[in-house]
Amino acid sequence: MQTLLARRADDLAGGAAGIGWKIGFDTPAIQQHFGLSDAVVGYLTDTRVVEPGATVSLAGWVAPAVEVELAVRVGDDGEIAGLGPALELVDLDISFDDIEPVLAGNICHRAVVFGAEVPDADAMAMAMATTVTKDGAPVAEGKLTKDPAVTVAFVRSYLSAHGSALEPGQRIICGSVVPPVPVAPGDALDVSFGPLGTLRVAFTT
Secondary structure, X not given: OHHHHXXXXXXXXXXXXXXXXXXXXXXXXXXXXXXXXXXXXXXXXHHHEEOOOOEEEOOOOOOEEEEEEEEEEEOOOOXXXXXXXXXXXXXXXXXXXXXXXXXXXXXXXXXEEEOOOEOOOOOOOOOOEEEEEEOOEEEEEEEOOOOHHHHHHHHHHHHHHOOOOOOOOOEEEOOOOOOOEEOOOOOEEEEEOHHHOEEEEEEEO
16 A cells, blocks of 8 residues: 555646546455455546546556446545445456455556546435446446445545555545446447436547
8 A cells, every 4th residue: 555655646747637546356255355444545637537438548458348337426525415326447467366466556457437426315215226328238237235325434544554545536436336347349338327427439440
């Protein structure tokens, strides 16, 4: 985690703006594999934000995939100020033998797509469900099971324990509600988030 935060500091010194954080390894199976007792946290910057509907080049990627996530914006009081849909683009070309290089490399993060925020949404009350469609055919479905408020509290505590802080206005992407969806050049994904709307992303070489 020290290596990851030093990398983030270098990115910020180079002109990137820190816009938030991401949850990683938030399933019991992968935590057990790595000997973890809980999830880990990575970071987000504005240089890796992709607009909805964009076409992303996969040049240099080895095992590209998309994770379907809920985005939370932190308010001035530290509580949830808004919710919206998000897609995290990841490259899963990693070794699962050692957690340290995975965490130091920002947990496979390559980019993030944010949808429009819904300020008064209650994701748990609406039982947010997602459907991923690739080239017109459904390929994955999922449902939010963890209260976003619990995720915010976890990220705040985790960062504090490692000498960093969750700040007002930052966003958290809360972990995928479906298994990572592999993608390749020529693919296009349309993702429905129910009342939170839809997102689309396409890929090229």
